[in-house]
Amino acid sequence: MSELVWSVNPFGGAVVDPKSVSSRTGEFATDLSSAIKRWHEENLKVAWLEIPKASFSAIAIASEQGFVFHHVTEEYAMMTIQIEDNAFVPPYATHYIGIGGVVINENDELLVVSEKYRAPGRGPGYKLPGGALLPGEHLAEAAVREVFEETGISTAFEALTFFRHWHDYRYGKSDIYFVARLSPLDNDITIQEEEIAECLWMPLDKFLNEDSVHLFNKTIVKSAAEHEGLKITTIDGYQPAEKFEFFTLS
Amino acid sequence: MSELVWSVNPFGGAVVDPKSVSSRTGEFATDLSSAIKRWHEENLKVAWLEIPKASFSAIAIASEQGFVFHHVTEEYAMMTIQIEDNAFVPPYATHYIGIGGVVINENDELLVVSEKYRAPGRGPGYKLPGGALLPGEHLAEAAVREVFEETGISTAFEALTFFRHWHDYRYGKSDIYFVARLSPLDNDITIQEEEIAECLWMPLDKFLNEDSVHLFNKTIVKSAAEHEGLKITTIDGYQPAEKFEFFTLS
CATH class of the missing domain: 3.40.630.30 (Gcn5-related N-acetyltransferase (GNAT))
Structure with missing residues (x-):
């Protein structure tokens, strides 16, 4: 038995x-x-x-x-x-996490993409490169990786400058989309053909005044251009570094 | 059939x-x-x-x-x-989200708690009140609710000042713990007996110099006391307000 x-x-x-x-x-x-x-x-x-x-x-x-x-x-x-009525059961994961990168070059041009798949009748709707975190990936890593994958531009992480919290995003769970400011390490765009229709360096002023750009995208780019943001910091005793990531104001 | x-x-x-x-x-x-x-x-x-x-x-x-x-x-x-090899399947939720509240009163005292259940041999280890977000809850709401539930102190949300990203937190998923600065609306503590052993207003200086307080907790309190932080903002077109929450620097 x-x-x-x-x-x-x-x-x-x-x-x-x-x-x-x-x-x-x-x-x-x-x-x-x-x-x-x-x-x-x-x-x-x-x-x-x-x-x-x-x-x-x-x-x-x-x-x-x-x-x-x-x-x-x-x-x-x-x-x-x-077994006991109303006993507490710690919940499982509740959120999706994504990140977009604001990359501005020395000519005050912003790195923008437009996606291949978008609602018909909509304009190109230039937006930031970005996407969802891979399992176990740091935010700074994810921003740099997504920008590189979509645009071919290598960047260095600078700071987080904005975020959006959105409930009932997919399958009833919530989403947090962070915005990172990254500094470009080169200027030569290589588009990821599968998902990206267009990728270009657009004068920052033009982006902020372009009718087809969504107000949300203008807001987050403005915020990244105007503020220092939260920087990466470390705290003694938290090891290994791949497991922990800290952000603070300076 | x-x-x-x-x-x-x-x-x-x-x-x-x-x-x-x-x-x-x-x-x-x-x-x-x-x-x-x-x-x-x-x-x-x-x-x-x-x-x-x-x-x-x-x-x-x-x-x-x-x-x-x-x-x-x-x-x-x-x-x-x-069906197709390596076809993309959008992943499910990957993160837990929690928030702690830094509440400092007009006498420069910090609202701290110590938990009933902690590793034996450890000191009281004063820390911030806080906890996990309920499904669909905003960060600002969750901070105010957790502080009230654990300490009986009513507060108003001011800003987010720090956060920690921690991989493999529970069941292989990651966790983000945000720190909010809240302003107290009253001073009279009512402890939540079930989980909290002690709750008190501790002089900020004492907390920052107390040996038994974890370096992480000192770091986040210092950050909240010294910086304005990210404030709640709104963006036209995002409705209903219960669904979206935006944070930016000012």
Whole structure:
């Protein structure tokens, strides 16, 4: 007879050993309902059930017994159940993070792109190069990478100067779009053909007065041109550097 | 005979109608493998399969046929499959967002808390009140709410002055912790008994020189005390106000 194995964490949570989750659904259903009974008897608050890919058939059983999804990866599904009414379950990730780069050269020209895919009938709508952070990527890195990928221009990160918080952005989750000021290290544009229709150095004044440029884009460029912004700083004891990134005013 | 129904989105993605997902696993397995064949014939890039709670038994079948989890809610699981090799699948939320409040009163005293649950052997380690954003909550709102919940002090949001980016924070996802400067609207502390051991107004100088206070906390308080920070701004055309929040330097 196989039975579920679990440990209890410091917050009164039963944490089931994924290796003890059976893919035989009849057996798992019996194991799980006995376990839930025990968790109530032991006055636990929450149970955490990680179901490995090989046992995904257990998901439907756990759902029938009151478990809900917490998060998933390609390799497992994490489900939870509140044993105590209204017990606190720390939420999963809630936000998307993106960054755009304001790159102004020594001739007071701004690096702008227009995207290939845009709503029909709209003008070119020049905007900043930028995009979403890769997993584990720093904001400064992401800004430099996105600008390079879309325009071929190498840059150095200077400061963060603006950001926008936007709820219900995609699949009910929120988005934060940061704006970075970067200094160009060269001037020769190489367009990324797949996504970018046009890329050019546009006189800053023209961009700020161009009708087809969205007010949001004018606002963030103006802000980056006029303010020092938040610079990268370090704090002793936070290592490795790839894991932590700090921004402060100077 | 029931068959999967789908539409094709502008990015070459087949989007399966969740109502056509059968909870009868044998039938679903046949339907899905025919559909995958069709998607290849039609040169689609990606397929999106939303499986409603009532059909969670279909998850294991879809996984066996090459689908991987994209994201989950309490009501459904979204799975995807790349029909074209390396097709782009827009990622799901990647970050947790939290905020702490620097509240300094007219006597140059800082509002600090110490948490009930902390590593044994550690000192009280006074820190800022704060916590994670609720779904759809603005940063300014969250700072004011967390300070009030933990300390009973009502405040008004002034500015953001610092932030920390931390990778692999929980379940492999990253975290951004913002620091807000808030002005106190009253002085009478009411501790939240459940999580907070101590709450007091501490002379700012003392906090900045106290050995038991973590360098990170000293750094962010100093930054908030010395700089104006990023203020809330608005941009015409972004409505409703609950959906968008903008921060800029002034």
